[in-house]
Amino acid sequence: MSASKSAGTPYSLETSIWRHFRLRLPADWEMLQFSRNPEIGKCGFADRYNFRFELNWKVVPGAPDFDRMLSDYAAKLGASNHSGVKRVAREGWRGLESSTPTMLTSRFGRFFEEESCLLEVVFLWPGKHRDGSLQRKVLRSIRYESPTGDHLRRWRTLGMDFFVPDGLALEECTALPARAEITFTDRRKRSRHQLSRLGLVDHWLKTPVTDHVKSGAAKALKNMQDLSFERNGHRITCLVGSMKSPPVPVFGPGRGVGLHCGWICPESGRLYHMTMRQPGSRAEDLLQWAERLSCCSRKRLAS
Amino acid sequence: MLISVPVRNTAAKAEDNSAGCLVLRVQRDLPWFFRVPPVSWILAIQPERRMTLDRLGSWVWKLCDGNRNVEQLVDDFAAAEGLSFHEARVAVTGYLKTLIQRGALAVEVPGGK
Numbered sequence: 001m002s003a004s005k006s007a008g009t010p011y012s013l014e015t016s017i018w019r020h021f022r023l024r025l026p027a028d029w030e031m032l033q034f035s036r037n038p039e040i041g042k043c044g045f046a047d048r049y050n051f052r053f054e055l056n057w058k059v060v061p062g063a064p065d066f067d068r069m070l071s072d073y074a075a076k077l078g079a080s081n082h083s084g085v086k087r088v089a090r091e092g093w094r095g096l097e098s099s100t101p102t103m104l105t106s107r108f109g110r111f112f113e114e115e116s117c118l119l120e121v122v123f124l125w126p127g128k129h130r131d132g133s134l135q136r137k138v139l140r141s142i143r144y145e146s147p148t149g150d151h152l153r154r155w156r157t158l159g160m161d162f163f164v165p166d167g168l169a170l171e172e173c174t175a176l177p178a179r180a181e182i183t184f185t186d187r188r189k190r191s192r193h194q195l196s197r198l199g200l201v202d203h204w205l206k207t208p209v210t211d212h213v214k215s216g217a218a219k220a221l222k223n224m225q226d227l228s229f230e231r232n233g234h235r236i237t238c239l240v241g242s243m244k245s246p247p248v249p250v251f252g253p254g255r256g257v258g259l260h261c262g263w264i265c266p267e268s269g270r271l272y273h274m275t276m277r278q279p280g281s282r283a284e285d286l287l288q289w290a291e292r293l294s295c296c297s298r299k300r301l302a303s
Numbered sequence: 304m305l306i307s308v309p310v311r312n313t314a315a316k317a318e319d320n321s322a323g324c325l326v327l328r329v330q331r332d333l334p335w336f337f338r339v340p341p342v343s344w345i346l347a348i349q350p351e352r353r354m355t356l357d358r359l360g361s362w363v364w365k366l367c368d369g370n371r372n373v374e375q376l377v378d379d380f381a382a383a384e385g386l387s388f389h390e391a392r393v394a395v396t397g398y399l400k401t402l403i404q405r406g407a408l409a410v411e412v413p414g415g416k
Contacts, residue, residue, distance in 0.1 A: 030389045048305070048374070048388050177390040199386055203358060269385045 017156040024141035054122040063111045091139040161294040196273040213237040217260035236263040240283040259286040267296040305374035308411045309367040315407045325361035363398045
């Protein structure tokens with residue numbers, strides 16, 4: 001395989017949604033770096049040979065002075081090993097293009113008022129060719145992802161497309177080979193939603209999925225109700241119950257409803273596992289959120 | 304790294320065990336004085352190093368045929384196990400690193416670079 005696609009080769013684009021921003025990138029640019037901090041952070045995407053794209057965000061009090069920002073940035077690039085620094089504007093984004101001895105770079109910035117957030121995207125082009133058409137497509141695709149009418153936030157990352165209640169923050173995220181886990185909690189850690197996508201299932205899962213889910217649920221829930229269902233070829237084991245009281249109540253999650261569900265996606269062969277606890281919510285709410293997890297593009301759980 | 308070719312140590316011997324895993328035995332290259340008394344009386348160093356590879360490690364070993372480079376190994380592993388390229392890359396290079404450290408594999412870089 002060549003180090004970079006030749007000009008004119010079409011890319012297959014896939015959607016990602018992270019920290020309330022949606023964008024479309026080539027399918028083989030995988031997210032290898034991410035930040036959980038909603039105030040300031042970065043996600044980095046790489047193809048098999050190089051890092052290719054960065055998404056940087058920073059919450060700022062108001063729209064920045066772009067002219068001054070670009071001037072300062074251009075001076076900083078010129079003082080480093082970047083040459084040919086020039087200002088550009090594409091698809092509502094303003095930025096700079098430059099080159100180093102080994103690659104071309106394009107960086108663009110835009111202020112999103114909805115989040116009072118300055119977004120910077122950086123394209124890295126190894127070699128001597130910059131794909132302007134792809135750049136424009138990616139820039140056009142980047143937009144703010146509003147909460148839904150029922151106050152949910154959508155995320156699409158790590159092979160999962162799901163919704164969590166607005167107000168829950170990204171607490172933990174793990175991305176290891178065949179093991180992706182993402183956890184959202186509220187400030188007091190009483191509400192908790194955890195989603196996992198696990199691969200190499202044949203090598204480690206020694207019991208049926210149903211038993212695997214039930215054994216985890218039995219540790220956390222009492223008075224369990226089996227709400228398992230089938231949807232679009234997926235057999236989903238789903239258990240709902242009351243949270244068990246911790247030995248010392250003040251240190252525990254408190255009362256409320258919890259949900260555990262799991263299934264193996266027939267398309268990818270991966271095991272998807274969700275656990276939720278949400279004091280004050282009904283079992284129907286948790287089930288509705290669980291149903292909105294999509295594990296594969298052609299088989300959405302929610303109809 | 305991706306263009307380099309893993310090559311098996313010809314002194315390494317592989318056997319399947321009853322659990323479906325592969326046991327590799329690699330002869331140690333000990334200095335002569337480790338093999339004669341009195342050092343051999345004091346330090347009972349085994350003449351060969353043994354390692355048991357799990358199913359995935361066995362699969363990686365079997366694919367190291369001296370023809371595939373690391374990139375091809377990663378692609379084959381990803382296709383067989385339903386992983387993305389980078390997931391497979393981390394897993395495969397982890398196994399390769401262990402095998403190289405234990406003397407079972409070496410890596411040949413095309414062009415001698």
